[in-house]
Amino acid sequence: MANSSKSTSGxxxxxxxxxxxxVALLVSSLVAIALSLALPLITTLxxxxxxxASDIPLLAIIIIGGIPLLxxxxxxxxxxxxxxxxxxxxxxVAATLLAEYLAxxxxxxxxxxxQALEAYAMRxxxxxxxxxxxxxxxTAHRKKGIGVEEIALSEIAIDDIIVIFPHESAPVxxxxxxxxxxxxxxxxxxxxxxxSKAPGAAVLSGAINGEAVLTMRAEKRAIDSRYAQIMGVxxxxxxxxxxxxxxxxxxxxxxxxxxxxxxxxxxxxxDDALRFLSVLVIATPCPLIIAIPVTIxxxxxxxxxxxxxxxxxxxxxxxxxxxxxxxxxxxxLTYGKPELTEIIPAPNLDQxxxxxxxxxxxxxxxxxxxxxxxxxxxxxxxxxxxxASVSEKPGQGLTGMVDGHEIRVTHRKKLLQSNxxxxxxxxxxxxGLECIIMMDGRYAATFRFRDAPRADxxxxxxxxxxxxxxxxxxxxxxxxxxxxxxxxxxxxxxxTMASQSPEQKVTIVRTETAKAPTLFMGDGINDAPALASAxxxxxxxxxxxxxxxAAGAVIMENTLSKVDELLHISQLLRRVALQSALGGMIxxxxxxxxxxxxxxxxxxxxxxxxxxxxxxxxxxxxxxWGNKIETDLNNTKEx
Numbered sequence: 169m170a171n172s173s174k175s176t177s178g179x180x181x182x183x184x185x186x187x188x189x190x191v192a193l194l195v196s197s198l199v200a201i202a203l204s205l206a207l208p209l210i211t212t213l214x215x216x217x218x219x220x221a222s223d224i225p226l227l228a229i230i231i232i233g234g235i236p237l238l239x240x241x242x243x244x245x246x247x248x249x250x251x252x253x254x255x256x257x258x259x260x261v262a263a264t265l266l267a268e269y270l271a272x273x274x275x276x277x278x279x280x281x282x283q284a285l286e287a288y289a290m291r292x293x294x295x296x297x298x299x300x301x302x303x304x305x306x307t308a309h310r311k312k313g314i315g316v317e318e319i320a321l322s323e324i325a326i327d328d329i330i331v332i333f334p335h336e337s338a339p340v341x342x343x344x345x346x347x348x349x350x351x352x353x354x355x356x357x358x359x360x361x362x363x364s365k366a367p368g369a370a371v372l373s374g375a376i377n378g379e380a381v382l383t384m385r386a387e388k389r390a391i392d393s394r395y396a397q398i399m400g401v402x403x404x405x406x407x408x409x410x411x412x413x414x415x416x417x418x419x420x421x422x423x424x425x426x427x428x429x430x431x432x433x434x435x436x437x438x439d440d441a442l443r444f445l446s447v448l449v450i451a452t453p454c455p456l457i458i459a460i461p462v463t464i465x466x467x468x469x470x471x472x473x474x475x476x477x478x479x480x481x482x483x484x485x486x487x488x489x490x491x492x493x494x495x496x497x498x499x500x501l502t503y504g505k506p507e508l509t510e511i512i513p514a515p516n517l518d519q520x521x522x523x524x525x526x527x528x529x530x531x532x533x534x535x536x537x538x539x540x541x542x543x544x545x546x547x548x549x550x551x552x553x554x555x556a557s558v559s560e561k562p563g564q565g566l567t568g569m570v571d572g573h574e575i576r577v578t579h580r581k582k583l584l585q586s587n588x589x590x591x592x593x594x595x596x597x598x599x600g601l602e603c604i605i606m607m608d609g610r611y612a613a614t615f616r617f618r619d620a621p622r623a624d625x626x627x628x629x630x631x632x633x634x635x636x637x638x639x640x641x642x643x644x645x646x647x648x649x650x651x652x653x654x655x656x657x658x659x660x661x662x663x664t665m666a667s668q669s670p671e672q673k674v675t676i677v678r679t680e681t682a683k684a685p686t687l688f689m690g691d692g693i694n695d696a697p698a699l700a701s702a703x704x705x706x707x708x709x710x711x712x713x714x715x716x717x718a719a720g721a722v723i724m725e726n727t728l729s730k731v732d733e734l735l736h737i738s739q740l741l742r743r744v745a746l747q748s749a750l751g752g753m754i755x756x757x758x759x760x761x762x763x764x765x766x767x768x769x770x771x772x773x774x775x776x777x778x779x780x781x782x783x784x785x786x787x788x789x790x791x792x793w794g795n796k797i798e799t800d801l802n803n804t805k806e807x
Contacts, residue, residue: 200225226269274774349380368558427451446763450773466791483720487738497645499691
């Protein structure tokens with residue numbers, strides 16, 4: 169597990185290093201131009217063979233920086249990645265062969281700038297795997313006789329007795345055999361609170377121990393544990409993450425072929441190679457290479473001012489293309505804090521006693537409803553009782569001994585499967601969440617809960633189709649079907665999927681992404697694989713650093729209006745980018761006409777092109793200067 173993470177993380181360093189090289193090349197090119205212009209002013213040097221002394225700094229940059237840049241771009245071309253910078257390869261070679269060295273260095277500046285900004289914009293968030301890997305220990309502590317030995321995770325066998333010291337992570341899935349304490353399981357549940365542990369309580373690999381020493385029996389090997397499964401899904405999700413072709417490549421590829429054709433005709437008609445070069449240089453779609461990444465950076469700054477952290481800049485280009493929106497429930501469309509709203513006790517039973525005993529048992533549970541029961545007991549100022557023989561197996565509910573009574577917390581469907589005659593005893597079903605309390609094998613009470621939907625949830629869902637062209641909206645949750653259906657009805661969502669594991673969510677996201685670009689929005693590390701698999705992943709809040717890294721964007725303020733702001737920022741990005749790109753190409757077409765007529769030299773063409781760049785970049789910087797985003801969420805009427 170650790171090895172694969174390290175290899176992935178190590179591979180991710182290539183882009184930052186490449187970006188640094190391009191920045192160094194930019195600085196070196198500017199220094200070389202300054203030297204070339206200054207040398208004739210400060211001294212008179214004899215030519216080096218037939219090369220003027222002032223051209224030597226320029227030739228040095230062409231050799232040291234231009235050749236590697238040429239090789240790099242040519243490699244992309246051979247792989248079929250023909251973009252806006254393929255024209256620069258021809259220009260660089262032609263300028264050098266025609267001894268237009270200043271023009272060649274100006275071309276290098278344009279190309280290196282585009283490559284550096286592209287490397288920044290396209291950097292993948294492989295720190296997801298590092299964050300996951302760093303959470304797990306390299307070794308575990310196994311009981312051996314009366315002592316403890318340190319072993320590698322791969323050496324843990326089923327039924328080994330493992331000691332977990334304070335603040336250590338559980339190395340494998342298992343069951344507590346000794347000790348009382350609490351563990352942080354937010355990486356799986358998404359709930360930012362501690363889960364109490366006692367003998368019989370289940371432990372999930374990756375959970376972080378609290379202050380007490382706990383002893384557990386290993387029930388799975390490290391490679392088969394829950395944490396390893398999530399790790400594997402994350403690795404696969406990142407490897408399959410779609411690669412976005414730059415908008416500049418899409419436009420520049422066609423424009424570059426046109427420019428090459430025009431310059432070739434000019435050369436053929438005039439028999440003037442310098443005119444050919446001038447037309448070619450001024451036709452370079454540099455606004456596509458430079459202005460678009462600058463627009464992206466401006467959009468990132470604007471989002472940050474709105475409390476939105478952009479982790480992967482490509483989400484800003486992808487978001488307007490999304491046509492399917494998939495939402496997690498808890499903490500995304502709801503506030504993520506279910507409340508115990510009603511207790512229906514069996515005849516002759518006191519609801520306060522039932523609540524006290526249920527809460528005494530629930531403090532050892534990892535289920536999200538456990539916290540609601542504990543809060544209700546605390547509100548009633550009930551004193552909790554020590555529980556024993558605690559057991560919580562998936563799908564079988566929570567059981568344990570409290571105050572000499574066997575308490576079982578389960579759900580209606582599971583209870584009726586084993587005791588169909590109890591259907592008449594239970595109260596009618598109602599919307600929302602519920603759990604059934606059994607005491608000594610008899611029905612004791614029904615607890616009902618509600619997780620309130622966000623106040624802006626319905627208006628947000630209703631405006632996605634008319635304002636942002638979403639054709640399909642889905643609610644996919646790990647919660648029970650009754651609560652998912654109830655929430656979907658309140659918000660007007662027709663397609664729902666309940667009781668979905670993190671792995672199942674990934675399958676759903678991939679299936680929908682194959683049909684149309686998808687937006688997945690979730691909260692909690694259990695959503696991280698699905699966030700990474702979607703075309704665009706947005707995390708709500710920042711309970712987990714892993715979730716934040718897996719998402720393309722993180723909404724820091726828990727309100728759906730911020731998601732709407734992000735949607736509008738992405739639309740503004742596309743609009744400004746198109747203005748810069750198309751405006752730059754129109755100006756380039758005008759310059760091509762003057763160059764074809766012989767009124768512009770190659771150096772003048774490069775400077776004219778740089779002027780076009782300045783205009784395009786100034787337009788792109790509008791996003792950096794803007795402070796307010798006009799949204800339409802508040803104007804959408806609820807239906």
